[in-house]
Amino acid sequence: MKKITLVLSMVLFTIAGAFAQIEKPVTWSYVAKKVNKTEAVLYLKASIDSKWHIYSQNVKSGGPVKTTFAFSPSKDFSLVGKTTEPKAIVKYEDTFKMNVSYFENQVIFQQKIKLNKGTTIVKGRVEFMTCNDRQCLPPEEVEFSIPVK
Template sequence: MKMEMKRQLNHLLLTLLVLVSATIIVRAQDQNQNPVQWTASAAKATDGNYTITLTAVLPAPWHIYSQNTPDGGPVPTSISFSKNPLVTLIGKPKEKGDLKTTHDKNFGVDVKYYGDKVQFIQTVKVKGGLKTNVSGSVNFMVCNDHECLPPSSWKFSVKLN
């Protein structure tokens, strides 16, 4: 009887140890997940033009870098659009948000970044007013005052009607 009870107790302790270890591993992985929440939208403008808006929302203390970050610094945000014969890009993506510039001692350069929220806005022209999609990806890097996460990519697709 004592042997059976000891075996059950060992089994219970082993199960508890596995559960605690799994919880610690999951929490550690959650801390490394990218904190940026992305959304994509399209709005009809004029003469067959549309405005594509890619919005990044970040919790404090994280920030994301401008497309115009100098060489030698962190990875700048870059946006690439998939080829679509019905769609012509007009200019380059513009940035809208509270742009900050500071000297980053870790990189040794002046960096440009956004905290809280930034919008990347691209105007496109659709041939013949046809319905189509615009898709692509955003490559970006986020940091806080203590660490940077590895560069990430976010894919998007929006309908143009």
């Protein structure tokens, strides 16, 4: 009986250790602020763990997966222009053999919208890739839902 308990405990600790290895160095938060009755700005914030970074929306092909936003179509609002971002860090990365633009610590992307209704919920998803100086994680997609009141 003690052997079974010991083996079972070892298996559980091994499984728990495997799950502890999953890295999530980026967390997203969202908020909308109305500019007036018919316009609002969406703020999409990535908080990035120390020593990690995510890539700009403006990475050239042949490099890492760039950050992209996809907004679900709605009759309640329309997008005004493209999603904007602050000035990125630009650095040559041996992994990709090219200059790449990226963000560390945190970055806030902005998207203007025109409201066709007083309140709405803007839904969509963001795809991004996270790297540090040792590794890159597979690209990740995160869905979002942003209330505009």
